Amino acid sequence: MLSSLLVESSVDLSFKQLSFCIVTSVLLGLLVSSVHMYRNVYSKNFVITLAVLPVLVQLVIMLVNGNLGTGVAVLGAFSLIRFRSVAGGAREITSIFWSMGIGLATGMGYVSYIALFSLIIAIFLLILNTIHFGEKQKVAEREVKVTIPEDLDYPGVFDDLFCQYTYSASLDSVKTTTMGSLYELRYRIKLKDSQQEKELMDAMRVRNGNLTIVFGKVSTNRDEL
Template sequence: MLQELFKAHSVSYTLPSIVGSVVASIILGLLVATVYMYRNTYSKNFVITLATLPLLVQLIIMLVNMNGNLGTGMAVLGAFSLIRFRSVAGNSRDIATIFWAMGVGLAAGMGYIFYAIFFSVVVTIYLLILNSSSFGNRGHTAERELKITIPEDLDFPGLFDDLLKKYGYDFSYDSVKTTTMGSVYELSYYIKLKDVKDEKHLIDEIRVRNGNMPVVSSKLSSQTNEL
């Protein structure tokens, strides 16, 4: 059965088959978007794009496949995806979901509605199980952005490195800027805390070293895509 899926063939489209493929693409596109929204930070534009992408890919595949040349259809689809998505910075979950949506559209456009539904159900169940479980969690770790204010007369290079190493698995220095007419500096760091419960202790030790000036620790928001 699976061998038939990869054999070259021409598809004869009829009105019922086109309507069925369109309906399947719409329903499965909504499924992809809904699963993506589960326990994830997202933008409305990106979710709408995910819901629409299977239908758009299906239409492209159908139009080219009507000429009996599936290879050309894949080339057009590849060019389409590269043109639109090459400049979009996304995380791994965004990229996986885009591939899923494109796969649904490809299967529907080729007439494999059953495969599109079957594999979408499998992927949905699989993703929900992974997202609901502790798989991939790293204990009580957390990523934070630290903004530390120091007086201008304080030599800041390496000033807090020992504290960041003490409380974090990893950290990186991001930027420095002057504020209040140059009388103070604001340092920005990214840190992966070993234990989120130690966040207060880290801030307290930083305050001792920077003269009790403001320290801001904020969560890193998940990157959202505007497509």
Template sequence: MLSSLLIESSVDLSFKQLLVCVITSIIFGLLVASVHMYRNVYSKNFVITLAVLPVLVQLVIMLVNGNLGTGVAVLGAFSLIRFRSVAGGAREITSIFWSMGIGLATGMGFVGYIVLFSITIAFFLLILNTIHFGEKQKVAEREIKITIPEDLDYPDLFDDLFQHYTYAASLDSVKTTNMGSLYELRYRVTLKDNRKEKELMDAIRVRNGNLTIIFGKVSTNREEL
């Protein structure tokens, strides 16, 4: 079942064998795209690429199968390709490798192999995303910018507040503003309770003389919703 369809006919490929490999690539390319769209943020162009990629990879593998010279030439051609968009997240990389694996397997004729493993991978990914496996607890990371007068000694100024309201807090940067008469402190904190964000802000306002305080989300790579 898992043996190659092309192992005995690597030179003279029948139309039936070619058709089976192409249809398999198309079907499982659509499967990869569908699984990638499940509870995920995606673009139309990316999921179309995932659906088409197995057929394209299959074409290349069938052309270079058993021909060292052609393989080297194709390798040089692929080395010219660069991804010019922003780096994708872990789920995007997983889907790309899955699509390429389907194309590699069908290009070598291992149709039964890729049918078995693609169904297994699809079922596994759907289960993990359905049960929210690995999802973080509902704690919020915040970036806090606090303005204080120059006469305040800032290193331990808010430690007791952060100990009470946050799991972790770190001072990322300090800079002077307003011709050196004010300091701007930038902290990164993990709140214990999102509902007490205003309470923490009010407590900080008492310490910094009611000067400007900015709470913002920490910039991170978005991988999923």
């Protein structure tokens, strides 16, 4: 079992031990915040929370260390925590768990171990983000709304154009407009070349009699940006 800086949990902490653990939590919390800000979209409040979280978790762990009943109560309290800001992605969750891990380790006295592991994790994350690990080739995906006259047979009307200009195209919905005199088709397409978007639109205008065509961006998850 790993040796702890705090030899006996029942023994009161000395000021030197407490200060050492707190300073370690603060420094490593700042490390987590700095790594999270590297090539990432973030808010000021979130990175401040990451910096402070290790010290807060450390305080809780030091208070419940060795007390089973209090530990169970704190576990219930932690389960009620909700981050009520903008929905986070995988990277935010990684940073939160890292910060909490630092607080848990320093609260139990494993200062040298968590310092080493945090350094390794920081270098590993920086390298992965620097080399763009896991990034896929960006494909211009569009949501297309096309208005066509009711006498135009819409199934397959744009298939040859989509075959020429897109990797894939799917018809998501069809609805009638203007008292049933027009149809509105909604497609989701992946363009082969985003520079050919206008060319595709012009070709579709010829087919639909120059009625309304709207090309819009498809909303994506934050982790896919």
